[in-house]
Amino acid sequence: MIDFALTDEQLMLRRMAHDFAEKEIVPVAEELDREAKFPHEIIAKAREVGLININIPEEYGGLGASVLEECLIAEEISWACSGVGTALMINNLAAVPIKLVGTEEQKKEWLSRMVEGELASYAVTEPNAGSDVAAMEAFAEKRGNEYVLNGSKTFISNASEASFFVVFARTDREDRYKGISCFIVERDREGFSVSKKFDKLGQRCADTAEISLEDVVIPEENRLGPEGSGFLTAMRVFDISRPTVSAAAVGVARRAMEEALRYSQERVAFSQPIVRFQAVGHMLADMAINIEAARLLAWKAAWNVDRGQPDTRAAAFAKAFAADMAMKACVDAVQIFGGYGYMKEYPVEKLMRDVKVFQIYEGTSQIQRNIIVRELTRG
Numbered sequence: 001m002i003d004f005a006l007t008d009e010q011l012m013l014r015r016m017a018h019d020f021a022e023k024e025i026v027p028v029a030e031e032l033d034r035e036a037k038f039p040h041e042i043i044a045k046a047r048e049v050g051l052i053n054i055n056i057p058e059e060y061g062g063l064g065a066s067v068l069e070e071c072l073i074a075e076e077i078s079w080a081c082s083g084v085g086t087a088l089m090i091n092n093l094a095a096v097p098i099k100l101v102g103t104e105e106q107k108k109e110w111l112s113r114m115v116e117g118e119l120a121s122y123a124v125t126e127p128n129a130g131s132d133v134a135a136m137e138a139f140a141e142k143r144g145n146e147y148v149l150n151g152s153k154t155f156i157s158n159a160s161e162a163s164f165f166v167v168f169a170r171t172d173r174e175d176r177y178k179g180i181s182c183f184i185v186e187r188d189r190e191g192f193s194v195s196k197k198f199d200k201l202g203q204r205c206a207d208t209a210e211i212s213l214e215d216v217v218i219p220e221e222n223r224l225g226p227e228g229s230g231f232l233t234a235m236r237v238f239d240i241s242r243p244t245v246s247a248a249a250v251g252v253a254r255r256a257m258e259e260a261l262r263y264s265q266e267r268v269a270f271s272q273p274i275v276r277f278q279a280v281g282h283m284l285a286d287m288a289i290n291i292e293a294a295r296l297l298a299w300k301a302a303w304n305v306d307r308g309q310p311d312t313r314a315a316a317f318a319k320a321f322a323a324d325m326a327m328k329a330c331v332d333a334v335q336i337f338g339g340y341g342y343m344k345e346y347p348v349e350k351l352m353r354d355v356k357v358f359q360i361y362e363g364t365s366q367i368q369r370n371i372i373v374r375e376l377t378r379g
């Protein structure tokens with residue numbers, strides 16, 4: 001049986017997230033973007049109402065939300081500002097590997113620290129290894145019951161703010177896939193530094209920085225999962241995180257459609273509202289169709305995870321489709337606004353800048369298609 005209806009609790013959660021987004025984020029989104037200011041106050045308020053750390057199980061103090069519920073929240077928050085969305089959701093991302101492969105002691109320690117107010121980051125990408133995760137070079141050398149880490153990670157969300165990091169590094173230089181392990185590295189370890197903070201096209205209030213590891217010593221207890229299982233863990237994390245990222249892209253597209261629809265009913269050209277021109281109306285109709293389709297793909301991929309069967313192909317379908325459709329929806333929204341769409345006084349130029357990264361992070365649109373064709377040819 002298929003049931004697309006949300007439960008009363010899920011409807012309430014979505015309403016609460018929307019009200020929060022409208023009241024706390026929309027009024028300040030433009031200023032945060034202009035000044036590239038990290039949304040500390042919004043994060044503090046989100047903590048008060050329970051909109052951060054939502055995927056942390058209740059026994060560690062979180063909300064214990066399902067991935068579908070994460071999708072509902074991600075869409076509403078990103079409807080208001082996807083930069084704030086990224087800043088708020090990174091703890092969820094960092095929590096996934098801890099939940100997946102962490103020991104009971106590790107879960108108690110690290111998940112509880114997030115609930116108590118700490119931010120965490122998730123560090124896979126390196127200056128010379130982005131899409132090709134297995135090309136990473138950061139190295140963790142085992143010395144007795146410690147590891148010594150060297151290397152750098154780039155484009156790491158929330159890195160300037162986080163107090164600990166889930167870091168992937170090689171423990172074997174030869175074995176491309178089975179030579180990678182996963183660790184937790186605290187910010188205050190000697191030799192750890194945030195080396196560069198990026199100025200970005202969009203999602204400007206979200207923090208993106210480079211980190212550097214110079215002879216950083218961590219205890220063996222900070223390794224997540226068995227040595228050599230890091231690549232598999234990173235891939236398993238993607239299957240769980242991509243539905244939520246897809247839902248966030250849906251949120252941006254929905255905002256673009258709402259703004260463009262309103263404007264097209266008010267703006268008059270050739271003595272009639274521009275929505276009456278078929279060329280404009282069809283752009284809006286396509287946005288509506290594609291938003292619905294992307295949301296369903298995201299929910300389906302989330303549902304797979306929630307019933308214990310994460311599906312790589314479904315997650316890639318959702319991510320590729322949602323990111324590309326959201327990009328197009330925002331470009332078309334700017335088109336519908338005409339010259340005003342290009343100006344900072346109107347909200348759609350920010351949406352168009354913010355949305356581009358959905359085709360890049362969490363695996364580019366090309367990588368999603370590589371995954372899909374690999375899954376298709378696997379038979």
Ligand SMILES: Cc1cc2nc3c(=O)[nH]c(=O)nc-3n(C[C@H](O)[C@H](O)[C@H](O)COP(=O)(O)OP(=O)(O)OC[C@H]3O[C@@H](n4cnc5c(N)ncnc54)[C@H](O)[C@@H]3O)c2cc1C
Nearest residue numbers: 122123124125130131155156157208360361362363364366
């Ligand atoms: C704002 C922002 C936040 C981010 N946050 C994080 C984070 O928190 N943690 C983290 O670890 N990373 C993060 N990233 C990194 C992000 O995941 C990578 O940028 C992304 O995976 C692409 O890697 P790359 O930038 O090295 O591009 P590359 O891998 O160099 O790709 C460049 C181009 O080549 C294409 N390409 C590469 N390989 C193939 C292929 N096999 N087939 C077809 N096309 C290919 C890509 O699709 C892309 O168009 C973030 C990035 C950004 C921009």
